[in-house]
Amino acid sequence: MKRINDIQAWMGAAALCLSSCPLSAQQVVPTGEPVLSWQDSTQLKVAFSVAAGDVEITSDDRLILTPRLTTKAGDTLTLPPVELAGKRNRRYFDRRAALRGEERVAVAAAADTLYYNKVVGVEPWMRASALSLTVDCEFENCCDVRPLAALDLGATRWFTPKPKAVMPVLSVAEQIAVREPVLKPISEYKPYTRDIPLRKMKDALYVHFPVGKWDLREDFRDNEATLARIVDMMRRVKDDKTSSIVKVVIVGLASIEGSVAFNEHLAGRRAEVLKDYLDARVDMPDDVYEVVGAGEAWADLRDVIAESDLDERQELLQIIDNTPDENLREQRIRKLNGGRPYQYLKQSVFADQRNSGYIRAYYEAVPDKGAEAINRAVALVREGRDAEAVTLLEPLADERKWNTLGVAYFKTGHRAEAVECFERAVKAGDSEAAGNLEGVRAVEGR
Structure with missing residues (x-):
């Protein structure tokens, strides 16, 4: 008879317990804006507040909330849980923790708002991708533990801002130099020497003269466009406050035709005439100009011959390299093979050597x-x-x-x-x- 009574008592207790279990869908609710704030690359602040919402918590029940930080890859950091608990439930677990010497989780009364605030140490994987904050919710009473819908409280991602280099503001001279290689920074200046073939200086400007003359004519060949370019560049840089022309190199040349003495004079006068032309149009100090009378253009002539397919190429090069006297050198070239190579050079090469050589300008700029x-x-x-x-x-x-x-x-x-x-x-x-x-x-x- 006693056994029957015990069974009846147990069934009555179970029925009482089941009757207190919520039967409808229930949801814990957040009560404020959650915070996921990186203190630095090693610490992340996690803060949120929740209430029981429509979850009915009696004196014997508790709601266990476990925050988790997760990535899409499945990495998870589980944070310390907190509870919303009824009075008897809270007393029971407080006593049990005290008897066992255990640390009790944070607990709020069932009807209160629970505030969670914790700064957690950041593991390397947490900086590698987005982190989501979810809170797992479990309802526990005397009979069972039932999961409720988890709360998704937002996401964050560690971010390292990036600096970016800035482009210096270019002076007028620097802007022109991008398009006009004739204009160079003064750091690239090298004095002219007569062994330099000017024909290889593709970034120079050339002005041409009629045979045996130093008259500067704008209507001769492409002189007009060339002179306009250099004058325009010099004027624009002169008007700029952040750059200036500090050197203009003018090399005057003549072809090898005629006497060395005359050609030396001719080359010098051509360079001087060109300097006077520029000086009359752009007001620059005299010491800006470096005027070089380079005489006969032997370096250019040798370079042309070396690259040619003339039958007499080797003989011509030997004459140039082994005849120090320039007048005698020209005579030997005139006589070689009945004058055939000389006539070819006269028609194909000398016309381009009858010029003032190259003009190159150098600038200084105020750095940004x-x-x-x-x-x-x-x-x-x-x-x-x-x-x-x-x-x-x-x-x-x-x-x-x-x-x-x-x-x-x-x-x-x-x-x-x-x-x-x-x-x-x-x-x-x-x-x-x-x-x-x-x-x-x-x-x-x-």
Whole structure:
């Protein structure tokens, strides 16, 4: 009879327990905006608040909430659980934890809002891809443990803003030099020597003269266009405040026809006439001009012959290389093979040697110090020397600095200053900063 009574008592208790179990679909509800905020690359703040919603929690029940950070690849970091618990349930588990010497999880009353706030250590895999925050919910009473719908509370991703080098602002001379190779920086200047074949100087400008004359005619060959180019370049650079012409090299030449003495004089006068032409149109100091009377164009002639397929090529080269006297050298070439090679050279080569040689201009430009400083800071950031980059950029009066300064601020833990810098950079039209601002705001949980 006693056994029957025990069974009846057990069944009554079970029935009572089952009657208290919620039967309808139930849902825990978040009560505020969750926060996933990276403190730095090693710490992530996780904060949220929830309430029981329509989950009915009696005195003997509890709701166990377990936050998890997960990636799509399945990596998971399980955070310490928290509870919403009824009074008797809470007393029971408090006593049990005390008797066992265990640490009790955070517990809120069943009707309260539960606030979760924890800074967790970041493992390397957590920086590699997006992290989702979910909260697993379990309802537990005297009879069983039942899962409820999990809460998806948002996602975050670690973001490292990137600096970007800036293009220096080019002076007028530097802009012209991109299109006109005749204009060179003064660092590339080398004095002219007579062994240089000017025909190989493809980046020079040439002005031509009639045979045996130093009259500079704009209507001769392509002189008009050539002279207009050099004058225009010199004028534009002269009007620029960030660059200047510091040297104009004019090399006067003559063909080998005639006496050496006359050709030396002719080449010198051609160079002087060209210098006078430029000086009359562009007001430049005299010491800018380097005027060289280079005499007869033997280096050019030898170069032409060496590349030719003339039958007498070797004999011509031997005459040029082994006859120091230039007058005698010309005579021997005239007589070679009845004058046939000389006539060919006269018709095909000498006409191009009757010119003032080459003109090349050299410039100095004021360097873009702002760009230099910013790009130095970019290099410092990439080397991990972020504090040095901040020190370099803070006093710089240049609106192009804001993106790189924002990166340096972010990496040194100055988040608010970083956001302000990125906002200023975006306002100035910096597309790189727009991506950095969006990424930083996501990291901040905004």
